[in-house]
Amino acid sequence: MTERKRLSNSQISSQSKRPSSSFVAQEEDEDAMLTQPSTSQVQKGLEKLSPAQVDQKTAEVVQYILVKDQKKVPIRRADLVKNIVKDYRTVYPEIIKRASRIFEQVFGLKLVEIDPKNHLYILVNNLDTPPSNPSPVEHPSNPKTGLLFVILGVIFMKGGVVRDKLVWNILKKLRVDSGLKHDEFGDVRKLVTDEFVRQRYLEYNRVAHTEPVEYEFRWGQRADMEVSKAKILEFMAELHDQDPRSWTQQYKEANPTHTSSQASSSSHR
Amino acid sequence: MRKAAAGGDEEAPLQNGSSGRRRAEPQPVEGDDRNSSPGGLQDEYDDNDLGRRREIRSKYRDLINSVQQNREDMLSPSNNRLTEVLDEADKLFQDVRQAREAVLDAHLLVVTTDLGKEKASQLISEGSAFDSTVFAEHLLSFMGLNRLEDEDDEPPNGGAGDGYLPKDAWHRLARRAECCFRTAPSFHYMMGSFYAEPPPPKQRLERQKKAPSKEAKRIMPTQLKKMEESQEEATEKEVERILGHLKSYYQEDPSTPISYYEFVIDPNSFSRTVENIFHTSFLIRDGLARLYLDEDDKLPYIEQVEEVEEEARSSVSRKQCLVSISQKTWRVSSF
Numbered sequence: 001m002t003e004r005k006r007l008s009n010s011q012i013s014s015q016s017k018r019p020s021s022s023f024v025a026q027e028e029d030e031d032a033m034l035t036q037p038s039t040s041q042v043q044k045g046l047e048k049l050s051p052a053q054v055d056q057k058t059a060e061v062v063q064y065i066l067v068k069d070q071k072k073v074p075i076r077r078a079d080l081v082k083n084i085v086k087d088y089r090t091v092y093p094e095i096i097k098r099a100s101r102i103f104e105q106v107f108g109l110k111l112v113e114i115d116p117k118n119h120l121y122i123l124v125n126n127l128d129t130p131p132s133n134p135s136p137v138e139h140p141s142n143p144k145t146g147l148l149f150v151i152l153g154v155i156f157m158k159g160g161v162v163r164d165k166l167v168w169n170i171l172k173k174l175r176v177d178s179g180l181k182h183d184e185f186g187d188v189r190k191l192v193t194d195e196f197v198r199q200r201y202l203e204y205n206r207v208a209h210t211e212p213v214e215y216e217f218r219w220g221q222r223a224d225m226e227v228s229k230a231k232i233l234e235f236m237a238e239l240h241d242q243d244p245r246s247w248t249q250q251y252k253e254a255n256p257t258h259t260s261s262q263a264s265s266s267s268h269r
Numbered sequence: 270m271r272k273a274a275a276g277g278d279e280e281a282p283l284q285n286g287s288s289g290r291r292r293a294e295p296q297p298v299e300g301d302d303r304n305s306s307p308g309g310l311q312d313e314y315d316d317n318d319l320g321r322r323r324e325i326r327s328k329y330r331d332l333i334n335s336v337q338q339n340r341e342d343m344l345s346p347s348n349n350r351l352t353e354v355l356d357e358a359d360k361l362f363q364d365v366r367q368a369r370e371a372v373l374d375a376h377l378l379v380v381t382t383d384l385g386k387e388k389a390s391q392l393i394s395e396g397s398a399f400d401s402t403v404f405a406e407h408l409l410s411f412m413g414l415n416r417l418e419d420e421d422d423e424p425p426n427g428g429a430g431d432g433y434l435p436k437d438a439w440h441r442l443a444r445r446a447e448c449c450f451r452t453a454p455s456f457h458y459m460m461g462s463f464y465a466e467p468p469p470p471k472q473r474l475e476r477q478k479k480a481p482s483k484e485a486k487r488i489m490p491t492q493l494k495k496m497e498e499s500q501e502e503a504t505e506k507e508v509e510r511i512l513g514h515l516k517s518y519y520q521e522d523p524s525t526p527i528s529y530y531e532f533v534i535d536p537n538s539f540s541r542t543v544e545n546i547f548h549t550s551f552l553i554r555d556g557l558a559r560l561y562l563d564e565d566d567k568l569p570y571i572e573q574v575e576e577v578e579e580e581a582r583s584s585v586s587r588k589q590c591l592v593s594i595s596q597k598t599w600r601v602s603s604f
Contacts, residue, residue, distance in 0.1 A: 146442035
């Protein structure tokens, strides 16, 4: 399990390999009802239903995902099928296709499948982020974003992995003690190792062969999709009053010449 | 230049590890001198020198602890503590004679090698290194930390230290960091969602169930008491009724004796017969009636006992007898 995760994180180039290897696992895990129907099956299913019925189901799926996204915990395909799609599962691929179109065209969001093995979906903002920050006061900010920036930033600058002690150490310097209750974040340790992990912003794994036990943090799948490494580096450079290019390694990773990682695509706009 | 020094740090444990015996390296000349003279004397009894060994072990443990606890600080490129730790360990190892101390030395080696590896990984990354301590300092300034008031008494009283960081510190950082995130704005109903209240009805149901059961419990014991009382009373009444009959038969015709079985048997009901026998036995026990066998036909007869006689009878020894009656005998005798 950790092996796989490590692969997926450190080697972006191996991403193309992932779906094929996980297909085998998918067939083992999931009941027959969830296996992807073939295109001909979808066609047959669509013939039996009226367009209005399919539209109605699509609207239900869109609403379900929107409401579920409030907690930012990825949505499982199994839940989606069980609670909403139900008898329409033969035309599931068509419904999800239409739903993602609605998200893109109506809401400016993008529906992304982040885990091909467990079929998890997240919503990502598909609109261009404003170049700098023109609206400093208007909308309320979520302090957790700041905390996430610190942790993700450190992981990124440290080459993708950091020991948990380093994170607690930095947070302590920022007056956020992982052992105490924080005014803004409450139980910080729980927020970081549980909520952020469930939301897939972070991966939190035990380091093998350590005595006493140590843990390490990596970027989670949501962070890969949502967070722009180039923007992080830009902010880092601003903080340090330094040229982002001086961190050669990180600069290369954040601005790859070939567009392989999705996170970096935003920086090209 | 710093990097070169750090690189040296990193190699040191490897060399020590591969050579196995630190003695093989000639570096701490002074230490060698100091140790060789007492070393010769010690050889005979150093195995028993528990105090010395204990001291070595405790020093090793202190070193290991200090490395583990100050790990993050030692990782900083400018920190030379790793070199110092290794020098100290070298000195300590000159006195190591037994496996137990050597194990601790090996453990320290593991810890320092791990640290060395981490230091090396900092060098591998091209361009400028990233120092998390510096990062934290920059973040604090960005968040609006008032350093002038902060410097003196920040670490000990954490609660008071927080005061110097403005309340909106994390919001300030979040607002700037937001542009790094392409988070989908979360969707909320303007009027909120419907107010779901499934729990209250459940509670009401429980209460309703509980209430009657309590009342029932209260009723049950009183009912039982009444039943017991009424049974006792019934027996007493029955006994009195039978005594009344016995008296009336006697008064009707005092000369003819009353046959016990005639008195007791109900020709229409066996159970009534048994009941009669039972109640009559109370009369006899209480001395209100007397059973005797007739001298002619050897059948039991019953007669009332007079009050005066009763007192006299108290001195007479009591006798017990069993009356048995079955359905068969009842049927025969009732005809």
